[in-house]
Amino acid sequence: MNCAQTSIGHFLQSNKYFNKKVDEQCGKGGDPITRFNTQTRMIEQVSQEIFEQKFGGLKVSDIKALTQSTIAQHVQDTRL
Numbered sequence: 001m002n003c004a005q006t007s008i009g010h011f012l013q014s015n016k017y018f019n020k021k022v023d024e025q026c027g028k029g030g031d032p033i034t035r036f037n038t039q040t041r042m043i044e045q046v047s048q049e050i051f052e053q054k055f056g057g058l059k060v061s062d063i064k065a066l067t068q069s070t071i072a073q074h075v076q077d078t079r080l
Contacts, residue, residue: 025042
């Protein structure tokens with residue numbers, strides 16, 4: 001099996017698992033908007049958890065607060 005086939009296999013396996021988790025929360029064949037919102041929320045949650053693990057417990061909310069504070073202090077609003 002070449003690298004591309006292996007990657008596709010891993011993707012399909014993880015996609016199947018992901019869809020199973022969405023089905024558990026939304027019900028199989030649920031409303032597409034509800035499914036999309038659930039998928040988005042799950043991806044955001046996992047991404048945030050991975051980020052916080054990789055950066056030694058640094059919270060995404062801390063970075064958002066620091067960024068907003070820095071922008072407020074150092075960026076001039078040029079809108080009319």
